[in-house]
Amino acid sequence: MERESERKSDEESVNGQRRVGILYDDRMCRHHTPDHEDHVENPNRLRAIWNELQSAGILQRCVLLGAKKAEDTYLHLVHSRSHVNLIKHISSRKFNERRSLIAAEFNSIYFNEGSSEAAYLAAGSAVEVVEKVASGELDSAAAIVRPPGHHAERNEAMGFCLFNNVAVAARYLLDGRPESGVKKILIVDWDVHHGNGTQKMFWNDSRVLFFSVHRHDFGRFYPSNFDGFYTKVGEGAGVGYNINVPWENGKCGDADYFAVWDHILLPVAKEFNPDIIIVSAGFDAVYLFCKKEVDLAVGDPLGGCRVTPYGYSVLLEKLMNFAEGRIVLILEGGYNLDSIAKSMRACLEVLLEGKPVTGSLEEAYPFESTWNVIQAVRENLSPFWPSLASELPQELISKVGPHLHTLISSSEDEDDKGAPSTENLEELLEDVIKPLSELKVDADEEIDVSSTWRSELSNVYIWYASYGSNMWKARFNCYLAGGQVDGMVKHCSGSANRTLPKEILWKNFPCHIFFGRDSSDSWGQGGVAFLNPEKKLTDKTYMCMYKISLEQFNDILFQENALSLDADSPLFDINTLNAISDKEFNSLEVVKGAWYGNIVYLGKEQDVPVITMTCSLLDIKRFKSGKLPLRAPNEAYANSLIKGLVEGEKLSEAEAIAYIDGAVKSL
Numbered sequence: 001m002e003r004e005s006e007r008k009s010d011e012e013s014v015n016g017q018r019r020v021g022i023l024y025d026d027r028m029c030r031h032h033t034p035d036h037e038d039h040v041e042n043p044n045r046l047r048a049i050w051n052e053l054q055s056a057g058i059l060q061r062c063v064l065l066g067a068k069k070a071e072d073t074y075l076h077l078v079h080s081r082s083h084v085n086l087i088k089h090i091s092s093r094k095f096n097e098r099r100s101l102i103a104a105e106f107n108s109i110y111f112n113e114g115s116s117e118a119a120y121l122a123a124g125s126a127v128e129v130v131e132k133v134a135s136g137e138l139d140s141a142a143a144i145v146r147p148p149g150h151h152a153e154r155n156e157a158m159g160f161c162l163f164n165n166v167a168v169a170a171r172y173l174l175d176g177r178p179e180s181g182v183k184k185i186l187i188v189d190w191d192v193h194h195g196n197g198t199q200k201m202f203w204n205d206s207r208v209l210f211f212s213v214h215r216h217d218f219g220r221f222y223p224s225n226f227d228g229f230y231t232k233v234g235e236g237a238g239v240g241y242n243i244n245v246p247w248e249n250g251k252c253g254d255a256d257y258f259a260v261w262d263h264i265l266l267p268v269a270k271e272f273n274p275d276i277i278i279v280s281a282g283f284d285a286v287y288l289f290c291k292k293e294v295d296l297a298v299g300d301p302l303g304g305c306r307v308t309p310y311g312y313s314v315l316l317e318k319l320m321n322f323a324e325g326r327i328v329l330i331l332e333g334g335y336n337l338d339s340i341a342k343s344m345r346a347c348l349e350v351l352l353e354g355k356p357v358t359g360s361l362e363e364a365y366p367f368e369s370t371w372n373v374i375q376a377v378r379e380n381l382s383p384f385w386p387s388l389a390s391e392l393p394q395e396l397i398s399k400v401g402p403h404l405h406t407l408i409s410s411s412e413d414e415d416d417k418g419a420p421s422t423e424n425l426e427e428l429l430e431d432v433i434k435p436l437s438e439l440k441v442d443a444d445e446e447i448d449v450s451s452t453w454r455s456e457l458s459n460v461y462i463w464y465a466s467y468g469s470n471m472w473k474a475r476f477n478c479y480l481a482g483g484q485v486d487g488m489v490k491h492c493s494g495s496a497n498r499t500l501p502k503e504i505l506w507k508n509f510p511c512h513i514f515f516g517r518d519s520s521d522s523w524g525q526g527g528v529a530f531l532n533p534e535k536k537l538t539d540k541t542y543m544c545m546y547k548i549s550l551e552q553f554n555d556i557l558f559q560e561n562a563l564s565l566d567a568d569s570p571l572f573d574i575n576t577l578n579a580i581s582d583k584e585f586n587s588l589e590v591v592k593g594a595w596y597g598n599i600v601y602l603g604k605e606q607d608v609p610v611i612t613m614t615c616s617l618l619d620i621k622r623f624k625s626g627k628l629p630l631r632a633p634n635e636a637y638a639n640s641l642i643k644g645l646v647e648g649e650k651l652s653e654a655e656a657i658a659y660i661d662g663a664v665k666s667l
């Protein structure tokens, strides 16, 4: 593959310059916040890119293309008529009074007088560039457009996106221009956010292979749900044609992305053999702190990953071996002006030269968590893509990068005056990324209490057996009534049903608790308790059992796994309960890959089933092998257990501490 690309670039340098199109139109800058309030998605994004391309002499080497407004016929291929109509007229005078109110009904959307035109130009420009490349007029092209598109759904604008530009362009080729001969399209979405809109639009469509690598943080990162998880592989004809690579956090950089390309995307692309590749090119996965201005762009305020312009150029170059190099880049997110400008420039240099820009890897190896994600994706997708079926060699996956802390402190040097100290890092991540990552304007979640599953499960009772901080009543109560107790760093939303437990009982179980993971969302640094659901008569775990409804249990499960309570269906219903309750210590993973997604049946008490939640059996293996860290809890978390044990089990404080110490030492 490598040699082939070298040969190709030799040929083309003989035949002359690659024909690379570039499209930009200033009218897309007329879309901005109504009163010019500060906003990360602003017109300067496009201007910064354009200026960089101009001063670097890139424009002179490209074919300049004019923007065109999208035709409604093509917009209707992916959007509902009512949505197209809304966007078409939202900037007209008759909406002057209501425009902002309408925008407020959407998630992270603003409108002004320039929005309609900009949205039509962005989608139309995407169509224009794919048309030129599919017809062979150009080898490749980039559209510098806004508003971005990949969050926009069939009937909904969201996440700064009005029309789904990439999806419109793809459907245009497949259905609007059958004579172009394009039958298979690979969409690569490397924006740091999941391309939820694009995924849904091609969910049942095998003509489009949608690949998205994004921060997921177990459903905590925008758009804050599980749509971007690797278990979402498409349906019907489209099953296997939807690939998600969800990062667990915002640490990933070039080496992690390269590994995902080499071990997931490229083998699948080879099998799929696309006719054209469209990149949803967001540049918001860039480095958070500037080390050396020359080779690292400063960070993105929303993304928090660590891809460099060099990294993007390598990712793009690796794709040029497919579809005979027919690649179209369509801008998505990216909110650091300097970073998006440098990254787009690096990508255009690749399209022009057929090789990555100069640069080097900050870290030689991906993180261990990256190998875990890659393996999970391969395992999940291998039924559809035989090239993913083989196990990755141990010598490969044992090469891992350092932990974040080591990494930041080792990257500090004399020119690095502005870089934060290691201690401030967590705080900074919290301050900078968190509020912005939760783009949702209206943070208050409305739970649909009318869901039928809620009324069905509100009268079914179970004992929820808790062994961690939930043993302390005050803490557990946060999961029902909402709130947070001393030491918690995060507020709980509470259950839709705030009734307190009918009864509380303490009991011992012959299994083992242990403490693992480096830090948690609720308690910050330090491990949290997990149960090894293996029956062992020599073990004794104290549990506080709360008699609550199965509806409330589901709400705890949602909160423990950072999922939205506003779900159309429960995670754990009566049928699943019946299925596992034939044998004690039976367990079933109901939220794949989540920390507490595994439900364990512990028997019956007063004829009512006793259940608890812990990590998956696979994670137990990973804790045992050292792949996941065993960690002592922090003081606040340990105190919550002590309080619970003293209050309920009537242990002395010393006995409670000894019990926790015993659990810390082993698994």
Ligand SMILES: [Zn+2]
Residues within 6 Å of the ligand: 191, 192, 193, 282, 284, 332, 333, 334
């Ligand atoms: Zn994004």
